[in-house]
Amino acid sequence: MATLTTDGLTKSFGGLRAVQDVSFVARPGRILSIIGPNGAGKTTVFNLLTGFIAPDTGSVRLGDMNLAKLSPEDRCRAGLARTFQVVQPFRGLSVLDNVVMGAMLRTSSIAEAREAAASVLDELGMSRLKDMRAGSLPIGDRKRLEMAKVLATRPSVLLLDEVMGGLIPIEVQRMISFIHGLRDRGLAVVVIEHHMSAVMRLSDEVLVLQNGQPIAHGSPQEIGRDPKVLSAYLGPNFQVDGGH
């Protein structure tokens, strides 16, 4: 299991500073959440980390490896995997075949990839959906499918972009337990999430972005008390949910 280190990540689009000087370390067995208002640059950070967008300055390292020159596909091969906020299923394929696409990375045999895919679906409680067309799934299941595809690549660092959007409360609770399970297996997990009470229950540490810049970094409790964060994002009336 590897540590993901970013240092001074900066990216402008024309005159807009989308991400400015973002640095953090995602360690194995820890969950780091990135929060911030819409347009704060969270998804851009994921695109920079995974190589879909090249940064203007700043570095991304996985363990000892500098990822600067690697394509998105090679970063995934190295163990850095992501989900997309706007889910990207292979719509015409079955749920199982979607996950096979991820599982193929670690085996050259399609039969083995199908077995691996089936067991990932089982872990996520999606076995009964395996023959359905991915395009016909409701949004909650599509979010879980997005997760299943990525987990099948057996990443060491997992970037989750709003995997709880559109889930009902009981599903959110299950997803939190599931992500805790991944952390306990030793994965480094970085989460972008809007669902605030979920962030507070889920995270070991929280990084807050506003207008592309980090404005706070700490434990969920510290973040919940930070006046800058409260005014920027949470609103003055937010109370830290004591772990329930």
Added chain:
Amino acid sequence: MSDRIAVDPPGPAATRVPRYFWPVAIFLALAALPALITDPFVLNMIMMSMLSAAAALAWNLSGGYAGQLSLGHAAFYGIGAYASTLLLLRAGISPLFGMLVGAGISALSAIVLGMITLRLKGSFFVMSTLAFGAVVHIGAMNFRDLTGGASGLAIPLNPSVVNLTFANKAVYVFIALGLVAAYYVATRLIAGSKLGYSLVAFRENHDAARALGIRTLPIRIGIFALSAGMTSIVGSLHAQYFLYIDPDSVMSLGLSLNFALMAIVGGLGTAYGPIIGAAVVTCVSLVMQIYLGNQVSGLTQLAYSAIVIVVLLSLPTGLGPGLRDALGRRFGWRP
């Protein structure tokens, strides 16, 4: 795009009969045809269907599975026809070897073309293949010293296996049928492999494929080259069957459009679709030429286009998958 593509489950099908039962049975039945049929028109129709089916299968590997819509494949067909013919006429080299040389040239051209143009998205790639087809066609027209220009090249009738020339036309049908069978098996094997899955992943969603660590560009160039080489071999066989080639008959835009059309009508991204599409399209157009050809001029093309439009509107995933679904619904039987 992807709505037009039926998804052929590449894994083991849940049927009670062995996996290759139906394909083998159908091919054996087809193999009996040339022995039973002596009518030259029907025999020619079967031969044309087989040549088209092989070309459509080759096109489908890149155009159907990878979604790389090429409208320049006639160039590869023509390169195959001219390579084997020129080597035979100028150097006395057997077309059996000449067709491999042609396939090599086609595959190399496809690699060079693919390295430049497969980075282009969607319609830009289509345009670049159109241009490539036009360049090769115009080239063949104008390099008269080599190609004979518009007057074409004739191959003398010296029947022998080494010359791949036979007095009995039924022999060609067996060879073409063998080629279709080989291309069908190749398609099934590729579709069920990691390569096939990776191509489908690219076709369905490029960014999602990359995010799952699938390196798409090398395999896309590779399948484009394989498809080009396979198309080229069909072109060589075309030359040996007709014993005459000219640029319009082996590398016209119309031919490129037909390869694509037959795969689309039959069912993109399936192994059996292009065969069904090629047979239907070829037979319909040949029969209509006979019955409508002497009436109002252009009526054949009009009727032909109408049939294609009706098929595409009523069975958007193609005739093959459409019939398969219909059989499944009506009789609970999915071959």
